[in-house]
Amino acid sequence: xxxxxxxxxxxxxxxxxxxxALTACGTKNSGSTGEGNTNGSADSGKFxxxxxxxxxxxxxxxxxxxxQGAEIAVEEINKAGGxxxxxxxxxxxxxxxxxxxxxxxxMSAYNSLMDSGIQALLGTVTSGAGLAIADKTxxxxxxxxxxxxxxxxxxxxxxxxxxxxxxxxxxxxxxEYAVKTLGYKKIAVIYNNADEYSTGVKxxxxxxxxxxxxxxxxxxxxxxxxxxxxxxxxTIKGTDxxxxxxxAYYQDAAxxxxxxxxxxxxxxxxxxxxxxxxLANIVDPxxxxxxxxxxxxxxTDENPAVQSFVTTYNEKYKATPDQFxxxxxxxxxxxKAALEKAGSxxxxxxxxxxxxxxxxxxxxxxxFTEDGEPNKGAKFVEIKNGEYIAKTx
Amino acid sequence: MASIIEQLINGLRSGSIYALIALGYTMVYGIAKMINxxxxxxxxxxxxxxxxxxxGLKMPAIAAVFFTIVVCSVLGVxxxxxxxxxxxxxxxxxxxxxxxxxxxxxxxxxxxxxNANPITFKSIITVPAxxxxxxxxxxxxxxTLSVTLICMVALTFFINKTKAGSAMRAVSEDKAAAxxxxxxxxxxxxxxxxxxxxxxxxxxxxxxxxxxxIKPTLGALPGIKAFVAAVLGGIGSVPGAMLGGMLLxxxxxxxxxxxxxxxxxxxxxxxxxxVLLVKPSxxxxxxxxxxx
Numbered sequence: 001x002x003x004x005x006x007x008x009x010x011x012x013x014x015x016x017x018x019x020x021a022l023t024a025c026g027t028k029n030s031g032s033t034g035e036g037n038t039n040g041s042a043d044s045g046k047f048x049x050x051x052x053x054x055x056x057x058x059x060x061x062x063x064x065x066x067x068q069g070a071e072i073a074v075e076e077i078n079k080a081g082g083x084x085x086x087x088x089x090x091x092x093x094x095x096x097x098x099x100x101x102x103x104x105x106x107m108s109a110y111n112s113l114m115d116s117g118i119q120a121l122l123g124t125v126t127s128g129a130g131l132a133i134a135d136k137t138x139x140x141x142x143x144x145x146x147x148x149x150x151x152x153x154x155x156x157x158x159x160x161x162x163x164x165x166x167x168x169x170x171x172x173x174x175x176e177y178a179v180k181t182l183g184y185k186k187i188a189v190i191y192n193n194a195d196e197y198s199t200g201v202k203x204x205x206x207x208x209x210x211x212x213x214x215x216x217x218x219x220x221x222x223x224x225x226x227x228x229x230x231x232x233x234x235t236i237k238g239t240d241x242x243x244x245x246x247x248a249y250y251q252d253a254a255x256x257x258x259x260x261x262x263x264x265x266x267x268x269x270x271x272x273x274x275x276x277x278x279l280a281n282i283v284d285p286x287x288x289x290x291x292x293x294x295x296x297x298x299x300t301d302e303n304p305a306v307q308s309f310v311t312t313y314n315e316k317y318k319a320t321p322d323q324f325x326x327x328x329x330x331x332x333x334x335x336k337a338a339l340e341k342a343g344s345x346x347x348x349x350x351x352x353x354x355x356x357x358x359x360x361x362x363x364x365x366x367x368f369t370e371d372g373e374p375n376k377g378a379k380f381v382e383i384k385n386g387e388y389i390a391k392t393x
Numbered sequence: 394m395a396s397i398i399e400q401l402i403n404g405l406r407s408g409s410i411y412a413l414i415a416l417g418y419t420m421v422y423g424i425a426k427m428i429n430x431x432x433x434x435x436x437x438x439x440x441x442x443x444x445x446x447x448x449g450l451k452m453p454a455i456a457a458v459f460f461t462i463v464v465c466s467v468l469g470v471x472x473x474x475x476x477x478x479x480x481x482x483x484x485x486x487x488x489x490x491x492x493x494x495x496x497x498x499x500x501x502x503x504x505x506x507x508n509a510n511p512i513t514f515k516s517i518i519t520v521p522a523x524x525x526x527x528x529x530x531x532x533x534x535x536x537t538l539s540v541t542l543i544c545m546v547a548l549t550f551f552i553n554k555t556k557a558g559s560a561m562r563a564v565s566e567d568k569a570a571a572x573x574x575x576x577x578x579x580x581x582x583x584x585x586x587x588x589x590x591x592x593x594x595x596x597x598x599x600x601x602x603x604x605x606x607i608k609p610t611l612g613a614l615p616g617i618k619a620f621v622a623a624v625l626g627g628i629g630s631v632p633g634a635m636l637g638g639m640l641l642x643x644x645x646x647x648x649x650x651x652x653x654x655x656x657x658x659x660x661x662x663x664x665x666x667x668v669l670l671v672k673p674s675x676x677x678x679x680x681x682x683x684x685x
Contacts, residue, residue: 056509193655221654225614227604230403231649238396251511251606258605262531263399264522283515283605 047083047345049074049335050118051096051328052109052133053125058225058251059101061277062324063125066147067096068317069328070122072309083336086343092332099124103132114140119345122331125324127151127167127197134160143350145334147327150273151196155372159351163331163366163374167197170272170294171204171247173378177292178243178270179212186217188241188267190232190256192248193221201247201272217241222252229256233263246271250278261287268292276322278383285386295381296363297326298390306362323363330361395527400650401643406534406603408642409541413596414619415626415634416548417589423565423629424585425481427488431472431495433616435590439465439597440607441503444514454517462594469590470583478579496613503609516602537599544595545635548588552631561585565629618645618661625665627678636676 051070053063074092082089097113099106106129113121121137121144124130130149137144138157145161146154150170155162165173178184187209192198206216217239220232233256236244244260244267246253253275260267261284271278271293279285299310299320309329313321321329334357339345342353358367364376380391414436421429442464446457476495480488520532552558563571564581572578600615601607618641626637641661648660668676 058511060510223655223658225610227606227611228403228407230406231400231646232654234396234399234403235650237399254513254606255604262522262533264524264529264531281511281513281606283513 045088045090046093047085047090047120047339048093048095048116048118049332050110050113050116050121050123051094052099052106052113052121052123052129053096054101054129055096055098057100057102059126059249061250061280061322062148063098063101065277065322065324066122066125066328066331067094068313069309069321069325069330070094070096070147070332071328072312072316072325073329073332076312077332077336083339085339085345090339090345092336094122094332099126099129101126101129103129105129106133107136110136114142118142120335120347120350121145122147122328122335124149127154127200128195130154131196141347143335143338143347143354145331145354147331148273148324151200158372159347161334161354161368161372161374163327163334163361163363164273164296165294165378166373167200168204171201171206172208174201174245174247174270174272174294175205175208175212175214177294177380178245179209179214182243182268184242185214186240186242187214188218188220188236188239188244189216190220190222190229190236190244190246190248192224192226192252194223195248197272197274198247198249202245205245205247226252227255229259230263233260233265236267237263237265241267243268243270245269247274248272249274250276250281253278254282257287257291258282258284273323276324276381279386279388285383288383289385290383292380292382292391294378295323295388296376296379297321297323298379298381298388300388301390303362305360309362326362330359330363330366333361334359334366396650398528399530400646402528402530402534404643404646405639406537406642407645408622408639409537410596410599410615410638411619411622411641412635412638413541413544413592413599414615415623415638416545416631417593418620418623419626419628419631419634420561420585420589422623423631424561425473425477425582427477427485428492428620429472429477429586429589430489430492430616430620431476431499432589432593433612433619434496434499435465435469435593435612436597436600436615437503437607437609437612438468438499439594440514440601440611441507442594443517443598443601444512444607447517457517458598461598462591465590465594465597466587469586469593473583473586478582500609500613507607507609509609511606511608514601514605514607516605518602533599533603537603540595540599544592548592548631551588557581557584621661621665624675625668627675630675630677630679633675633677640676 053066054060055063074094078091082091097109099109106124110133121142125148127149130146138159144159148164150164150167152166152168189202191202209216218236246256253271269291273294275293276295337357337359338350338353341357342349354368355370366374366376382389382391417432439461442461443457446452446460472495476491518533518536520536522529522531560576560581563576564578568578622637622641623634626633644664645657645661649657
């Protein structure tokens, strides 16, 4: 009898494990918003936009922000009567899937979005996932706009557009800021050499710094999921660097600045747009005091459109929107503008219309080039007293 | 010069965490002749337990630390009873697979309860940094090094000077003979799991106080590195695990600083391969004569 009990117990444990593993997968996918209608064909009076971004994992904050920003835009447009395409008025619908910022997951999520009949793709949020599906979306000929993916190659195909700055452009802008605006000559860099975004920004940055007569005195690498940066920081401490540039995501930036403070490093930090969201991920914001990073959007901007978006976002999600939320919002409006200009829901017409539209967005007024790149200005954000402040210079 | 010393200290700091975890691997292997791959995840459970104790149950820091150690020890014993004991006579491969399953189980449970987003955690250790002649040692480093040292001394004393420690050594030498001598083998194995998990809990506490961020997969990488450290030092050997852990941390830090960050892991594993080629039993491991 005892033996039987033991066996039964073991079996039930195996059962619990299996259920645990399954439900773990289940929660990962529950972030997608399949709001009923999944056939989403054009003649049902609807235009179905597919969204792709990380809703879980390291970069989850970006994906969730983009999704929520896009949802607000969709609601707003539908409330105002929808989008007039030719002589039809369409309601927008967003179906957002989780790609965990991973290429493989993005591919399968993209395929299932296509199966559910999406007509344009808002995504991906991160560069790595976007590069993984670029060939496929081009093959499918669908209009793809990445709200925040900044790797240069993301727009290599004619169907792909981008709303944010490219990695090289970011690197160059930050190099100019460090050398020309702030007047530093000796610069240290800590970057993730296993990440396209980080290496892309870093390469353009170091090249531009040299061109401007500065010197990169330390180039320290780390790999994804690293948590210990003390070795790199100690090396930098041993150089005569005057400033540290960290082109990386917010989680890394939080670790690096905290550990720098512990090691007694008082050099100023500058970062790339991946820093957005860093304040929510750091225990002691004092470690970030005075840090400056590039961002196309700031919630404290006095622009009425921005303020109205911030209010709506706040009411709906009980949070302050970051640049990714604004990128998501703007991307939906770009799709709307392309639909109206094209007067058609066909991807080829939409792609053609992209270079002819001008959108006044929260992240600036934007037009698109033939190469799929946006034309818009850069903004700097400074962290002061634990808050993001628009930097005017 | 100052920089080299600071890099060495960085290495010792991460090395001491590896050593604390490696002790668990090595003790369990010594006694139960199995690799407990769920051991790394005990660190993660420790980190979340500390978080819950402080923010959820509003415990004072000292009480939370003890609570965490107790929870992890009980969990360690429970894992042994549920997942490993029924398989004690099973082939080694079955035990290995159960261990890996247990590891995924713990991670999935953490994922269900706390979801994948990292939680920030304010360090409970507030020791100021000290500076000696241009070398800055952060407070957390000092605490980590001293706590590790205390744990190691206490463990060595326990194993060599107490009755329960003698029982552990006897069981690791020959399970059947120990049983004949009146040693309760089951109890001894449970105790080993409890002590190993308690050390993992300490490692987990040190880990979150350093990095101030908790996520379900945080135990995976230090767990695997500590396993390497245990093998490097000679799996089954307690002093070997301590040496292996410290050595691994220092090699890692020095290669990151003076050779290449990208190659650091390759160098660490390269050293392991080299040691195993020259001395298959690990640095301090005993060459066992296999009885036929």
